[in-house]
Amino acid sequence: MFSEKLKILKENRLFREIKDRESPQGPRIKFAGKEYLNFSSNNYLGLATHPYIIDKVKRSLDDYGYGSAASRLLSGGSTLHKELEDKIAQFKNTEAALIFSSGYAANTGIIPAITDEDTAIFSDELNHASIIDGCRMSKVDILIYRHKNLSHLEELIRKKIAKRKIVITDTIFSMDGDISPLNDIYEICKKNNALLYIDDAHGTGILGNGKGALSHFNIHPEQWIVQMGTFSKALGSFGAFVAGSSGVVEWILNTARSFIFSTALPSCVIAASIAALEIIEKDSDLIKKLWANRNKVVNNIKDIGYDIMGSETPIIPIRTGTIENTLHVSRHLYEKGIFAPAIRPPTVKEPRIRITVTASHTNEDIERLIEALREVKI
Ligand SMILES: Cc1ncc(COP(=O)(O)O)c(C=O)c1O
Incomplete structure (x- = not known):
């Protein structure tokens, strides 16, 4: 076959x-x-081999060992997991953050968690495959707008009757390298009372002096904005995060299946992400x-x-x-x-x-x- x-x-x-x-x-x-x-990697800042990070990883192996044994809800996380979440929340200027094992796991876990039968999703046609899969898994109405086409997005949002609306977009599109017009999308969401979900996998570490797309556009991380990003690209490590209000992050922790039913990242990977953030914050x-x-x-x-x-x-x-x-x-x-x-x-x-x-x-x-x-x- x-x-x-x-x-x-x-x-x-x-x-x-x-x-x-x-x-x-x-x-x-x-x-x-x-x-x-x-010329084919997402290791944009070269941090995947940075000596400071390698040193931190080695030390973390002595302190925490390698395997993490189970999901954090089952076996507990390490204090490094908590430290990284606090650091990411501060870095993204949000109330809270939560780590996922990968960007793929984040999008396929978070999107179904923050939607319900009363939700309609508005998704850019060039969004990453993990967003597409997350949308499909959420089993809600999905309306695809033409790539970065604001009038199409606005038209779809205006016409669609739904109690809750969520606009989802990559910040930097991974195969095209262009940037989503987030300032306009922000205004459309505000006007239509829609939640904004951004995938800042490629923006984190690159845009807004490293802080990501919201910083680049000078957009305040409002309570109705949910930011997802990865440690696996410019930060040279592995894994992903969601950052937002404490309410949304607690809800995701309690309901995102890819978080609940998957083994936590090893502490040494977390140590690498913490060290990478330290580097880009300093220099x-x-x-x-x-x-x-x-x-x-x-x-x-x-x-x-x-x-x-x-x-x-x-x-x-x-x-x-x-x-x-x-x-x-x-x-x-x-x-x-x-x-x-x-x-x-x-x-x-x-x-x-x-x-x-x-x-x-x-x-x-x-x-x-x-x-x-x-x-x-x-
Ligand atoms: C925009 C975007 N989102 C999510 C992911 C998935 O991230 P990860 O490789 O950490 O699973 C990627 C990269 O593969 C990506 O480019």
Whole structure:
């Protein structure tokens, strides 16, 4: 049964394989003994290998051991879990926060928890798969608005009769690298008495001097805004959080199935997230370097004549037109020692190369990328 299905995937050039890395996750990575420049990670600030974080993780292993044994409600969490929640609440300027095992678990747990049969969800068409799955699991009316299209969102909200309304959006869209117009969405929610749920997975550590999208737009974290984000991208760690009013966070703790029925993250992972937050709170140089690198790459890519599909952030998609072209560009880059794989349906509707720049890339790394992209320009 599956061999037939796999054959079809291969015929359509949609078959995927994992490459096993022999090195830490950094600007240079090793596959099968060969080094590649890594332009395909969400390790935007290079924190996945930061010595201060590694040291904190090692110490936490001595203090707390490794495994966490069960869900926090069953076995208790460690004091580090609580410390990270307090730190995230302070960082996001909210009353409370709660840790989830991953961004996927957060969205699929929180969205069903904060909706009921009287709720209608309004979701951007390019929201992350974990939001889409969370919406489906919530079994409520889901209205999809065209990507960042405010008049479409407003029209849907105005027409829909529902006791409770929730607008859900990524802050930075993970495959397009553009930013949601949160200031306008905030006004629409306020006017229509709707709750706003943002997925700040890619905004945290990057926007608003690291504090995320609300800070970037100078939006006060109102009681009716629920913020989700991850530790797994710019913070170089693993796991996710929800931050909001103490009421909503307590409700989520008591009802989100992916929190209740899943083993807590190991304390050493939590220690890494705490250390990463300490670093970005103390020092904004990494964030500045990230944006300088991003601007360098974008200016050069545009000069060559590529279409970066509206990117506004260190996530830089390059329009390649067809799956064939996408694979061709990706293969060329790989031959030149650059890792930036093809992104194809169903991950995205339109195939592309997704370049991500980090603060750890050097000028020389960027020049090598640009040179290889120039050679393969279609
Ligand atoms: C916007 C967005 N939300 C959620 C997730 C899921 O986060 P995680 O990888 O921690 O499960 C991702 C990344 O994969 C993402 O890009």
